[in-house]
Amino acid sequence: MFQLSPQIPSGFRKYDHLKTRMARAIAEDVATGLSASQKSIPSKYFYDERGSMLFEEICRLPEYYPARTEISLLRQNSPSIVRSFGHGYLVELGSGANWKIRYLIDALGPEKRSKTCYVPVDVSSSALEASAMELLRMYPGFCVQGLVADFTTDLHLLPDDRRKLILFLGSTIGNFDDAQTELFLRALSNTMQNEDRFLLGLDLVKPVEILEAAYNDSRQITAEFNKNILHVVNRELDADFNQNDFEHLAMYIEAKNEIQMHLKAVRPVEVHIGKLHMTVFFEEGETILTEISRKFTFESAEKMLHAADLEITDWRTDAAGWFAHAEIVHRNGG
Ligand code: SAH
Ligand code: AVI
Numbered sequence: 001m002f003q004l005s006p007q008i009p010s011g012f013r014k015y016d017h018l019k020t021r022m023a024r025a026i027a028e029d030v031a032t033g034l035s036a037s038q039k040s041i042p043s044k045y046f047y048d049e050r051g052s053m054l055f056e057e058i059c060r061l062p063e064y065y066p067a068r069t070e071i072s073l074l075r076q077n078s079p080s081i082v083r084s085f086g087h088g089y090l091v092e093l094g095s096g097a098n099w100k101i102r103y104l105i106d107a108l109g110p111e112k113r114s115k116t117c118y119v120p121v122d123v124s125s126s127a128l129e130a131s132a133m134e135l136l137r138m139y140p141g142f143c144v145q146g147l148v149a150d151f152t153t154d155l156h157l158l159p160d161d162r163r164k165l166i167l168f169l170g171s172t173i174g175n176f177d178d179a180q181t182e183l184f185l186r187a188l189s190n191t192m193q194n195e196d197r198f199l200l201g202l203d204l205v206k207p208v209e210i211l212e213a214a215y216n217d218s219r220q221i222t223a224e225f226n227k228n229i230l231h232v233v234n235r236e237l238d239a240d241f242n243q244n245d246f247e248h249l250a251m252y253i254e255a256k257n258e259i260q261m262h263l264k265a266v267r268p269v270e271v272h273i274g275k276l277h278m279t280v281f282f283e284e285g286e287t288i289l290t291e292i293s294r295k296f297t298f299e300s301a302e303k304m305l306h307a308a309d310l311e312i313t314d315w316r317t318d319a320a321g322w323f324a325h326a327e328i329v330h331r332n333g334g
Contacts, residue, residue, distance in 0.1 A: 095120030238274030
């Protein structure tokens, strides 16, 4: 991947690692997911241009507390996070609209900013490019090196010629199941040098009414977001899903500490997926699992991180204890 020359370049560069691989990946993932007894489609396919915009709208909803709660944490704590980082690479995994990084870039101040390069990593090339341009309008001359890549498989592409602060915000780690979490944290841990830092945003366990309202908003934007995955499959794989055949379902499974989002068939449905030469049948009431969103406690976070040789050095929550930022080092470093 890119490494910086002694002179930090200003402006935007993009490295697209997915260009040729995405079409094959979605075909394989959808074929596997829709052949299982609990049908599923991976949540990373929400985020085409429309899906990324719908997610931004979700972040502005009154019911979706994670976004504003995390922003309040960043507003308060960015100066101290930046003090312990210094300068180097600010790597943001699943960077989306880049709203949150601005608090850290502001906290860097002009001198450290001139020695820092922002590396947004996202599957959504459109979101990555649009938000990089917006960032450069706000911070002319800043260095932004975007990486279009899948953070579940491509962390080896991260640069390693300077100190890194790796950010994984929004509790996106909650969208992984156990096996994906383990693989992801192990790969991340392997990319971390002694002096690197990892800032992880985690949505915490809380009363079920608050959690379920966040995924069942009154304007039904989350329902639109959920159904957008059917548009993506129709477009990418020449399928004929009809949105009206499915309804949005989101519920908290207390035994697993996770929200599950499904699309439920409201009648018997037959779908043809042209590029897969596949026909899929749904009984009335049958669902497609589109996302899990796990909720954490300090103990569960510490356990998953320890398993990957990662150590929490700071744990900050808002006053209500709804959302946390864990600052993390490699256990052999720190
Ligand atoms: N970090 C932002 C956005 C969270 S939404 C925030 O906190 O508001 C999740 C983001 O991760 C989206 O931008 C989506 O495109 C990206 N994403 C989802 N799965 C991904 C994957 N496997 N690899 C890279 N990016 C992914
Ligand atoms: C990106 N991710 C952490 C969000 C979440 O809350 O799990 C995605 C989302 N799904 C529905 N609303 C928001």
